[in-house]
Amino acid sequence: MDTAELIITEAHGLIQSHGYHGFSYQDLADRLGIRKPSIYHHFPSKADLGRAVVARYRAKIGAVATQIKIAGDIEPWSALSLYVAPLAEIGRTPDQACLCAVLGGEYLVLPSAMQDEVAAFYRDQIAFVTELLDRGRRIGAFQFRGEPAAMARLAFAAIEGGMAIKRALDDTSFFDGILATLRQVLGGDGN
Amino acid sequence: MDTAELIITEAHGLIQSHGYHGFSYQDLADRLGIRKPSIYHHFPSKADLGRAVVARYRAKIGAVATQIKIAGDIEPWSALSLYVAPLAEIGRTPDQACLCAVLGGEYLVLPSAMQDEVAAFYRDQIAFVTELLDRGRRIGAFQFRGEPAAMARLAFAAIEGGMAIKRALDDTSFFDGILATLRQVLGGDGN
């Protein structure tokens, strides 16, 4: 893997646990076993690096959604499980959280390029969940009242909020519980 | 109002928008029109101040819950509205968020006294909502399936998550929408 990619990976981990303002190029250099100025060769400023980290994460999570959309006829409950899988994995760890759940707290003091990426992430995800819920209910798989868009916002807010809360409560099953309750709300007895 | 209280108030505002690591005693001094060392007279360290800010917020939100519990026979939908009112007010602003929604992102790099306060806040709130939902369903006001505790966790996660997301989406009605959908999930057509 090339160095830039390694830097992004390590930075992702640091932001996820420490926040954007909670990590420094020095932390990064220590973990990578290189010197601070070497990082500047790849990312001329911390804001550039931050933007790259969120952009890659957005692309990664977005790719899952895209694959589900391409195979347009996946059974809605399965599609939901597929979509939620990478988030659930993060949710089961004691110290990680969705990158954008962490950055949401710092939003107003983020470099503007990062703000744009974070906002785009939220919008993408809510749009995808909206589509999924809409189709699922039309087909008869989901049963909930109200607008799919409204339910999607609730679901996504709970996912992001759950990520933040579970670390403080030190309960690795907290997030899975949120997901299970969400499934129940969507009308089945779960999966 | 005494100076310590003024400092806490100003610090609360700064943390709410900038996060704990995003504000300094200098920022605070500028806003208060005093000098940095004067703040140290009241709060010997930034961690002390941070703890005091969260403690006061926790007491404030907790007081609402306590009042509702004392008057034990309030109609559940009204009790919910009362409880949610101060949060809804924050939610309607473009740049504020629940203090603990912001601090959740920074949780792992918070001074441990602050971590304790934040975790206690989450626990308090979830416990209160659990009680409220439980009683409400017994009485027949709410109609949802599953454990009250599970539904309370979902509701509270959505509240905290919604606070963070709405700032990025720059949509002042986003949070009210979350609340409305939550009411719908609890079984009525809203209020």
Next chain:
DNA sequence: GTCTATACAAAGATAGAC
């Protein structure tokens, strides 16, 4: 209780050699 002055460390960043 508030001030001036200052210590000390860390952060973001650049210059220029290899």
Next chain:
DNA sequence: GTCTATCTTTGTATAGAC
């Protein structure tokens, strides 16, 4: 592409006068 050396600013904090 990575290094050493260095600059500048900011952040947390203390000493001690008023």
